[in-house]
Amino acid sequence: MMGVGTYVYTAPATSKSGGGAAGYDVPEGVEIRGRFDEEFAKILTKEALEFVVELQREFRNRIKYALECRKEAKRRYNEGAVPGFDPATKFIRETNWVCAPVPPAVADRRVEITGPVERKMIINALNSGAKVFMADFEDALSPTWENLMRGQVNLKDAVDGSITFHDKARNRVYKLNDKNTAKLFVRPRGWHLPEAHILIDGEPATGCLVDFGLYFFHNYAAFRQTQGAGFGPFFYLPKMENSREAKIWNCVFERAEKKAGIERGSIRATVLIETLPAVFQMDEILHELRDHSVGLNCGRWDYIFSYVKTFQGHPDRLLPDRFLVGMTQNFMRNYSDLLIRTCHRRGVHAMGGMAAQIPIRDDPAANEAALDLVRKDKLREVKAGHDGTWAAHPGLIPACMEVFTNNMGSNTPNQIQSMRREDASSITEEDLLERPRGVRTLEGLRLNTRVGIQYLAAWLTGTGSVPLYNLMEDAATAEISRVQNWQWIKYGVELDGDGLGVRVGNELFGRVVEEEMQRIEREVGKEKFKKGMYKEACKLFTRQCTAQTLDDFLTLDAYNHIVLHHPRGSSRL
């Protein structure tokens, strides 16, 4: 295997870890550096950790290799190459095969709500009327130790049905509805994110193996009884770039099924197609996961981010203002159409994506306009052939449901058989890479900066999804703001939409940052500004936007600032 590093493991002197005598009881080779908590200890049991360790030891080299391959692909794109279909896997694209039949419990996924694994939100989401709830350890979650471990506790209580929440300020108690709760999908982190609070053989664990391993271990049995009608658990898999990464997930699933003694093919996952290289690998990804697949999803926000990242060395492919890069751009429409065609040909769901609008409570006209945009977006999706869609907020579910039901019919769970989209088989590499059209403005640069800094400030204080200027912002949308600024500065682009002919450079950006920080302070108020992490966020965001070389992920650098080893301050990643 190429590029795999070596390390030396020294066994800890004690099997208690993470807080001295009261520490977690860990298997050999494991060190927990996160805070000890009695509740967390019910998740971090020795047996559950043993399972995570098994996964880590079995798959770490393959994961490292897959990440090295990403670097190698990046090097090629930076030298001028563009992604495309792989001639070596033409037979997979051109032969007829189908994935395992969709489990009946999730045949109908017309509206799915998403949200971080926060206790109240989990209850609200499961009760929201959506068919599915995607509980997120990824774009919507800041992966602090507290968030991750509380998230696991919350999901365990949700799966066994005992979850409650008491909002003391409002004296309101939340609990699950007796029936018609949404089916649970869990989205672990991407392959690239480490879990620095859990060391295995002296190295940080792979974040997604911790998320998956702990959740699977504690919930597979109850889930299959209560939610999956014999199938499950169900997952969403983010940010993959190549089918070799899907192959690792498939092996992880097989390993988990074997360990649990459940039938192969019980676990099912929907893969987000949210990187540009992955759109050329959709058949291959489904093929790797064919016994464990329940579709693909248009992760449109990360996809836009990935377009910029993939073409970071291509000054002829610059993006216009962020709000102009919607699903009506040709490259985005072609991506969605080909995804539908691919999924339906292989017998699985083609899920739509997230409209960023959220309800606007204090302005009925603006609220109606936002809802109208959501309806239009969902109408485009259902007419194109998508089998379901995402909603960011419970207030959007009735509108999304109405559009899908009116256009798909209430008795048809999905459009897998009825919308084959054979016409999309002619979509070419060029169609998928078509240059986005539109203008660039100073306001675009300002908005990116204002949103990027505020999002990062929230993330650093433990909140991974926020409402900003009436839109949902999460790690994926914030990435667009960051890489777009980077691209515009790097290539000194002309802001052609303003008619002023101004070029973006470090000096202009410096002034924008200063003015936008003042604006943020005015908008959030002096007190919140002082108490919050706006200055730290500004420093991080500015460094990333002006770096000579583009950082692969906003959250990798930022993660160093949320790692909290116990005893306090012992070290960072």
Ligand SMILES: CC(=O)SCCNC(=O)CCNC(=O)[C@H](O)C(C)(C)COP(=O)(O)OP(=O)(O)OC[C@H]1O[C@@H](n2cnc3c(N)ncnc32)[C@H](O)[C@@H]1OP(=O)(O)O
């Ligand atoms: C690009 C991607 O990856 S998209 C997927 C990842 N992103 C997400 O999942 C974002 C999900 N959405 C959210 O996090 C939230 O809707 C936000 C942060 C955008 C807005 O949240 P808030 O400011 O709390 O909204 P608001 O105040 O209007 O909430 C009203 C109620 O709805 C609840 N709510 C809002 N969004 C959600 C949600 N997604 N799931 C469950 N409940 C929700 C709130 O908890 C609140 O409940 P309460 O009345 O019982 O107190």
Ligand SMILES: O=CC(=O)O
């Ligand atoms: O995860 C979803 C996205 O749009 O990104």
Ligand SMILES: [Mg+2]
């Ligand atoms: Mg995403």
